[in-house]
Amino acid sequence: MTTQMIILNGGSSAGKSGIVRCLQSVLPEPWLAFGVDSFVDALPARMTAADEGIEIGADGEVNVGPEFRRLEEAWIEGIAVMARAGARIVIDEVFLGGAESQRRWLKHLDGLDVLWVGVRCDATVAAGREIARGDRAPGMAALQAGQVHEGVVYDLEVDTTRTESLECARRIAAHVR
Amino acid sequence: MTTQMIILNGGSSAGKSGIVRCLQSVLPEPWLAFGVDSFVDALPARMTAADEGIEIGADGEVNVGPEFRRLEEAWIEGIAVMARAGARIVIDEVFLGGAESQRRWLKHLDGLDVLWVGVRCDATVAAGREIARGDRAPGMAALQAGQVHEGVVYDLEVDTTRTESLECARRIAAHVR
Amino acid sequence: MTTQMIILNGGSSAGKSGIVRCLQSVLPEPWLAFGVDSFVDALPARMTAADEGIEIGADGEVNVGPEFRRLEEAWIEGIAVMARAGARIVIDEVFLGGAESQRRWLKHLDGLDVLWVGVRCDATVAAGREIARGDRAPGMAALQAGQVHEGVVYDLEVDTTRTESLECARRIAAHVR
Amino acid sequence: MTTQMIILNGGSSAGKSGIVRCLQSVLPEPWLAFGVDSFVDALPARMTAADEGIEIGADGEVNVGPEFRRLEEAWIEGIAVMARAGARIVIDEVFLGGAESQRRWLKHLDGLDVLWVGVRCDATVAAGREIARGDRAPGMAALQAGQVHEGVVYDLEVDTTRTESLECARRIAAHVR
Numbered sequence: 001m002t003t004q005m006i007i008l009n010g011g012s013s014a015g016k017s018g019i020v021r022c023l024q025s026v027l028p029e030p031w032l033a034f035g036v037d038s039f040v041d042a043l044p045a046r047m048t049a050a051d052e053g054i055e056i057g058a059d060g061e062v063n064v065g066p067e068f069r070r071l072e073e074a075w076i077e078g079i080a081v082m083a084r085a086g087a088r089i090v091i092d093e094v095f096l097g098g099a100e101s102q103r104r105w106l107k108h109l110d111g112l113d114v115l116w117v118g119v120r121c122d123a124t125v126a127a128g129r130e131i132a133r134g135d136r137a138p139g140m141a142a143l144q145a146g147q148v149h150e151g152v153v154y155d156l157e158v159d160t161t162r163t164e165s166l167e168c169a170r171r172i173a174a175h176v177r
Numbered sequence: 178m179t180t181q182m183i184i185l186n187g188g189s190s191a192g193k194s195g196i197v198r199c200l201q202s203v204l205p206e207p208w209l210a211f212g213v214d215s216f217v218d219a220l221p222a223r224m225t226a227a228d229e230g231i232e233i234g235a236d237g238e239v240n241v242g243p244e245f246r247r248l249e250e251a252w253i254e255g256i257a258v259m260a261r262a263g264a265r266i267v268i269d270e271v272f273l274g275g276a277e278s279q280r281r282w283l284k285h286l287d288g289l290d291v292l293w294v295g296v297r298c299d300a301t302v303a304a305g306r307e308i309a310r311g312d313r314a315p316g317m318a319a320l321q322a323g324q325v326h327e328g329v330v331y332d333l334e335v336d337t338t339r340t341e342s343l344e345c346a347r348r349i350a351a352h353v354r
Numbered sequence: 355m356t357t358q359m360i361i362l363n364g365g366s367s368a369g370k371s372g373i374v375r376c377l378q379s380v381l382p383e384p385w386l387a388f389g390v391d392s393f394v395d396a397l398p399a400r401m402t403a404a405d406e407g408i409e410i411g412a413d414g415e416v417n418v419g420p421e422f423r424r425l426e427e428a429w430i431e432g433i434a435v436m437a438r439a440g441a442r443i444v445i446d447e448v449f450l451g452g453a454e455s456q457r458r459w460l461k462h463l464d465g466l467d468v469l470w471v472g473v474r475c476d477a478t479v480a481a482g483r484e485i486a487r488g489d490r491a492p493g494m495a496a497l498q499a500g501q502v503h504e505g506v507v508y509d510l511e512v513d514t515t516r517t518e519s520l521e522c523a524r525r526i527a528a529h530v531r
Numbered sequence: 532m533t534t535q536m537i538i539l540n541g542g543s544s545a546g547k548s549g550i551v552r553c554l555q556s557v558l559p560e561p562w563l564a565f566g567v568d569s570f571v572d573a574l575p576a577r578m579t580a581a582d583e584g585i586e587i588g589a590d591g592e593v594n595v596g597p598e599f600r601r602l603e604e605a606w607i608e609g610i611a612v613m614a615r616a617g618a619r620i621v622i623d624e625v626f627l628g629g630a631e632s633q634r635r636w637l638k639h640l641d642g643l644d645v646l647w648v649g650v651r652c653d654a655t656v657a658a659g660r661e662i663a664r665g666d667r668a669p670g671m672a673a674l675q676a677g678q679v680h681e682g683v684v685y686d687l688e689v690d691t692t693r694t695e696s697l698e699c700a701r702r703i704a705a706h707v708r
Contacts, residue, residue, distance in 0.1 A: 018663030082255030128697035132549030166659035195486030305520035309372030343482035432613030
């Protein structure tokens with residue numbers, strides 16, 4: 001079988017976006033990249049500050065409401081169809097709910113060959129990179145570093161603490177059929 | 178029936194993105210916004226400068242290759258499924274091929290209630306706004322102003338030449354069932 | 355004498371940045387563009403949420419502290435020196451304090467030939483454009499529309515309510531010696 | 532004496548911007564950050580593609596013209612005045628001309644207490660990070676990695692190849708008087 005989808009899961013500032021761009025560079029075929037960031041960009045501005053949308057607390061904690069979940073489910077279903085229609089897809093996700101978040105994806109992936117990748121990063125290092133980026137709510141990286149992996153099952157894991165994005169991408173690419 | 182999708186088509190710098198954000202603000206339900214820009218962002222970087230991808234000439238002319246078209250078709254199919262799954266979707270498109278581009282969408286929209294909107298802008302005014310934005314290839318706005326509407330059939334048209342984005346959005350919203 | 359500096363003052367979403375880019379395009383010599391946005395970008399991230407820095411309220415009200423003012427004064431002094439050293443400079447400002455803000459600039463502009471430009475925009479139209487941009491605190495445009503012009507003296511004023519950025523830029527350029 | 536200015540020099544994708552943001556976070560006083568990127572942003576759009584401006588070749592080579600140099604000199608003079616006026620300044624630079632570029636700064640820094648910092652990064656690692664960023668001309672990182680340090684004299688050097696931005700910032704901060 002041929003890998004049709006790569007799903008990366010990791011906390012904020014773990015380095016997922018960099019790995020995605022490197023994957024798009026090292027993989028010979030074109031892969032489309034989507035993820036929680038592009039989904040949130042698609043939401044109405046008011047939902048990033050409302051009860052039904054997504055809310056980011058002063059400590060970096062992220063909470064999402066039921067309307068967010070409903071739209072996200074339709075989005076996941078559509079992404080899965082893009083993959084079935086022949087577009088190779090790489091997803092950059094933050095499983096705030098751990099195993100429960102993975103199940104939300106699995107519901108829609110029947111028959112697809114998916115490569116599940118955990119992107120780990122030491123919480124202290126991720127918190128430092130959050131400062132270096134300067135565009136994320138402080139505290140988010142440390143809060144999410146462990147939480148997002150709870151109960152999630154992977155085909156492989158990479159750790160960006162001491163490994164460059166490009167090297168992580170090469171290890172992942174080696175598992176793409 | 179209930180409008181499930183709004184597709185805006187217009188040339189570069191005609192003001193589509195502003196109208197989309199205003200629509201997301203004035204419409205009471207949450208609408209997800211996607212479009213040619215978010216699709217191009219999803220492509221590998223190398224495809225924005227390659228024969229199979231998208232190429233922007235020195236005069237602002239945009240050319241896309243067969244691999245771009247193949248991925249775009251899968252993307253359209255997935256977007257249509259998101260709408261069928263209950264997510265209201267507004268699309269911001271540039272129909273470089275006019276009627277032919279509209280047909281590419283129509284192939285996948287069976288059974289969906291779609292509102293087609295033409296976003297017009299006088300070529301000279303759009304060219305001026307292109308300078309004011311400063312982030313687009315000079316010449317693109319003027320080249321596309323007429324071209325993208327050739328043979329395209331709309332439910333309504335708005336003209337941003339002398340009408341603000343918010344007012345255009347209100348006129349469109351009045352047609353949403 | 356030759357105009358060495360152009361200072362545009364206007365409320366948020368009045369269209370100053372677009373006019374600046376058009377000015378840089380229509381003026382035959384190269385002009386460097388700076389302004390309150392580039393100054394705020396230069397501040398430490400923590401100052402955009404602190405008592406001594408800049409704070410943007412839920413209603414779009416902007417407050418700045420004493421440390422912000424101290425750094426801003428040094429910045430203004432440096433900008434004036436750039437102009438004296440022969441770089442033509444265009445400034446994009448928001449005079450939250452009206453006449454008092456203009457005095458802060460005037461203190462450092464001795465001997466420089468400055469063109470003062472008021473950029474007006476109807477508060478309702480500016481508020482609509484704020485929604486269309488989608489990247490500003492809602493309410494800021496309406497709050498600032500009149501406030502920033504109180505007691506400020508101009509060489510000329512432009513109004514973007516019904517005039518395009520490029521046309522405003524041409525009118526300003528006609529006053530550049 | 533008290534350090535009034537920190538000048539970081541390093542090639543593209545060596546990690547200077549991240550170190551600057553970390554410095555602004557770890558240093559107790561507010562430091563203003565400027566650099567070659569903010570200077571280029573201030574230029575007219577047409578100068579980023581013209582003989583007198585800055586030109587980036589297909590291989591990532593950067594060339595700048597005489598008008599760029601003239602404006603840059605005025606800009607440097609103004610930045611030095613900001614530091615003399617009491618604003619602490621951190622500069623993020625790419626010395627394309629090595630020692631010659633450093634001299635351009637030194638001409639204007641008389642009497643200022645400046646901390647010179649070299650930011651090194653292994654060329655291969657920087658090239659990988661360039662891919663991960665996805666927003667720079669491919670090849671620039673490798674070309675500049677050694678070139679920008681030729682003949683430049685530093686107070687200290689940091690190497691981001693295996694050291695995080697935050698740790699580099701802490702080492703630099705320890706040298707700030």
